[in-house]
Amino acid sequence: xxxxxxxxxxxxxxxxxxxxxxxxxxxxxxxxxxxxxxxxxxxxxxxxxxxxxxxxxxxxxxxxxxxxxxxxxxxxxxxxxxxxxxxxxxxxxxxxxxxxxxxxxxxxxxxxxxxxxxxxxxxxxxxxxxxxxxxxxxxxxxxxxxxxxxxxxxxxxxxxxxxxxxxxxxxxxxxxxxxxxxxxxxxxxxxxxxxxxxxxxxxxxxxxxxxxxxxxxxxxxxxxxxxxxxxxxxxxxxxxxxxxxxxxxxxxxxxxxxxxxxxxxxxxxxxxxxxxxxxxxxxxxxxxxxxxxxxxxxxxxx
Numbered sequence: 001x002x003x004x005x006x007x008x009x010x011x012x013x014x015x016x017x018x019x020x021x022x023x024x025x026x027x028x029x030x031x032x033x034x035x036x037x038x039x040x041x042x043x044x045x046x047x048x049x050x051x052x053x054x055x056x057x058x059x060x061x062x063x064x065x066x067x068x069x070x071x072x073x074x075x076x077x078x079x080x081x082x083x084x085x086x087x088x089x090x091x092x093x094x095x096x097x098x099x100x101x102x103x104x105x106x107x108x109x110x111x112x113x114x115x116x117x118x119x120x121x122x123x124x125x126x127x128x129x130x131x132x133x134x135x136x137x138x139x140x141x142x143x144x145x146x147x148x149x150x151x152x153x154x155x156x157x158x159x160x161x162x163x164x165x166x167x168x169x170x171x172x173x174x175x176x177x178x179x180x181x182x183x184x185x186x187x188x189x190x191x192x193x194x195x196x197x198x199x200x201x202x203x204x205x206x207x208x209x210x211x212x213x214x215x216x217x218x219x220x221x222x223x224x225x226x227x228x229x230x231x232x233x234x235x236x237x238x239x240x241x242x243x244x245x246x247x248x249x250x251x252x253x254x255x256x257x258x259x260x261x262x263x264x265x266x267x268x269x270x271x272x273x274x275x276x277x278x279x280x281x282x283x284x285x286x287x288x289x290x291x292x293x294x295x296x297x298x299x300x301x302x
Contacts, residue, residue, distance in 0.1 A: 006096040008150040009228045013221070021156075021214045024206075063114035063122070063154070070112065070261050072102040072124040083125060086135065090143050093229055096150060099123045103130070108250050109243045112264040113145040116155040129266075132246055133239055140236030141243075141266055143226035150225070153218045157211065157263070208280075215263055215282040223289055224296060231300065233293040240293075243267045244286050 077084040084101055091098045099113070099121035109128040115121035123145050125138070133141065148154050223240075227233035244267060247255070255269040262268040263282040 006094045006150045007229065008094050008096075008147050008225045013217070017214055017217050021210050024210060060116075063116060063120060066112075066261065066264055067102070067114050067122055067124065070124065070258075070264070071104040071106060072114075072122065073104065074100055074102045074122070082135070083130065083138075086139050086142055087123060087146070090139065090146055090229070094143075094146065094150060096146070097121075099146065099149065103127060106254070106258070108254055108258050108269065109133070109246050109267075110258070110269075111141050111145050111266045112261070113148045113154060114264065115149060118149070121149050128246075128250075129243070132242060134235075136232055136235040137239035137242065140226055140230055140232060141239050143230050144222045144236065144266060147222040147225035147229070148218065151218070151221065153214075153221075157215065157218070212280055212282055216284045219283050220289065220292055223292060227293055227296045228300075233297040233300065237290050237293040237297075240267070240286060240289055 075083070080101065080103060083103065087098060087101055097118050099115065099118070100123070102122055102124035104124050104126045106126040107128040108126055109132050111123070111125040111129055113121070113123045123142060125142065129141065130138070223236060227236050230236070247267065247269065258265070258269040262270075268281065268283045
């Protein structure tokens with residue numbers, strides 16, 4: 001969504017966390033594929049084709065699949081002049097190329113951004129969000145979403161989530177297909193085959209927790225970057241409070257449909273309240289986000 005540089009405030013903490021997460025997940029990936037190659041010695045070409053094919057498919061098509069699943073419909077400036085005008089202002093402030101603009105027909109007040117590069121970047125707002133927010137609040141939300149592209153964390157999250165998806169697939173194949181039946185139990189490779197489901201489950205759990213940890217930090221980073229870019233952290237705080245309050249009025253059935261895409265959204269369909277739930281959440285709590293914006297507002301007023 002952005003070139004190498006924009007006027008969004010750089011976040012070394014986010015960069016460091018993305019690099020660390022990618023390194024750890026990459027290490028897990030190497031170990032995981034190594035175990036598969038050791039266990040399925042005669043099938044290594046198939047393993048490489050499957051893993052490589054899944055990675056390419058997820059990297060190149062996941063953003064389009066996500067946008068389609070969330071009902072994003074690209075709109076022209078004539079169809080949505082106010083939405084385009086807001087994004088034009090943010091692009092001018094941030095000195096960045098304009099992404100594709102879309103609207104999703106949903107009463108759930110939310111927004112999201114997809115795209116691994118500036119050519120595929122897309123920013124979408126739901127009709128529920130457009131109907132409920134004031135112009136300054138909408139600008140804050142869209143600036144938040146566009147900062148994900150400026151920091152390139154959409155592409156990073158796509159890659160980071162790949163290993164978890166792969167491990168989950170391998171686990172299902174192992175459980176349903178019965179890998180271990182193909183070799184005798186006293187064969188070391190047979191023992192490895194027995195361990196594949198367990199190793200896959202562990203890899204999936206670790207990668208899941210790492211991506212969730214990164215996701216929570218990137219949301220705080222996007223809030224910070226949007227507040228500093230627009231100079232109105234109070235408007236973003238107001239939008240957060242309003243959207244959070246409106247979520248409670250949305251039918252549960254609609255929220256359930258939106259829940260699978262929580263990692264993409266500005267505000268999750270369901271917010272975790274318990275400590276264990278927060279560990280698995282893709283977003284920080286509302287209190288954490290508002291507290292950060294309050295501190296930024298204080299700093300800007302000095």
